[in-house]
Amino acid sequence: MDIEQLWIILKFLFLGLFQGLTEPIPISSSGHLLLAQYFLGVEIEGNSFTFELLVNSASLIAVLIIYRNDIARLIVRGLGYIKTKNPEDKTEFNFIIFLIVGTIPAGLIGVLFDDDISRLSSPQTVAITLMVTGIALFLIRNLRGKRGENGMTMKDAVIIGFAQAVALIPGISRSGATIVAAMARGIHQETALRYSFLLFIPVSLGGTVLSLSDFLSDDNIAELWFPYLLAFLGSLVASYFSLKWFMNIMAKGNLIYFAIYCLVVGPIVLLVLTLS
Structure with missing residues (x-):
């Protein structure tokens, strides 16, 4: 193995770990990947869509593992409600409906405005949107909602769905x-976290399906299969432990740390870009 091959392997592993670490927490993994590639001068060999597909799929698997019991409960009790009409299972059934509704805005906007959104991918955009994310996190830092799954409404699902659509802009987590x-709608932080990451599943699956053609047409897979594999495994492991850590942060109500981080990093990036 020569130096160039070793560098490619280490680069893919680093970016996989970096994406996995930043995916679950509210600081925008896509924005941070863009900044890492820009400031470190790191370019992805092969098809960038293949890399994104692999690391995002790895994060999806981590979410599926962590929320496997919730998913099983929704499938058994939520879908079972259609047949049994058991009142005790209606909350799970409604939750599934809310997940479907919450997925629609990002799906539609992503398909209709994909090219326009892609044109926003720049370090300057990320710097600004990181500050927007920080302000939003700061404003809700002390909120302690009381509504759980059985208190969610269709209006909640629509509003959260459009919030997810806004996050298509690079730098918005x-x-x-x-x-x-x-949380701004008064939903308890544990329910907000669960809904957020269960909502991630259909969006991520949809993105995977749409990216399959790019993956299958990537002529570099045979040559780069090992770096791709390392990026996938790095993202999987990092996503799992990062999400576990974030769940603990949410339970303690310490979102202020992420707000401060975004409000510090955003202006620094903007200043460096202005001076360079």
């Missing part, structure tokens, strides 16, 4: 936007 919207 998907988890941050949805959690901020949910």
Whole structure:
């Protein structure tokens, strides 16, 4: 193995770990990846869509593992309600409906305005949107909602769904936007977190399906399969432990730390870009 091959392997592993670490927490993984590539001069060999598909799929698997019991409960009791009409299972059934409704805005806007959103991918945009994320997190830092799953409404699902659509803009954290919207609506932080990441599943699956053609047409897979594999595994492990850590942060109500981080990093990035 020569130096160039070793560098490629280490680069893919680093970016996989970096994406996995930042995916669950409310600081925008896509924005941070863009900044990392810009400031470190790191370019992805091969098809960038393949890399994004692999690391995002790894994060999806981590979410599925952590929320497997919730998913099983929704499938058994929520879908079972259609047949049994058991009143005790109606909350799970409604929750599934809310997940479907919450997915629609991001899906539609992502398909209709994909090219326009792509044109916003720049370090300057990320710097500004990081500050927006920080302000939003700061405003809801002390909110302690009381509504759980059985208190959610269709209006909540629509508002959170549009918040997720806003997060299509680079630098706006998907988890941050949805959690901020949910908590601003008076939803308990644990329910807000659960809904946010269960909402991530259909969006991520949809993105995976749409990216499959790019993955299958990537002529570099045979050559880069090992770096791709390391990026996937790095993202999987980092996403799992990052989400576990974030769940603990949410339970303690310490979102202020992420607000401060975004409000510090955003202006620094903007200043460096202005001076360079």
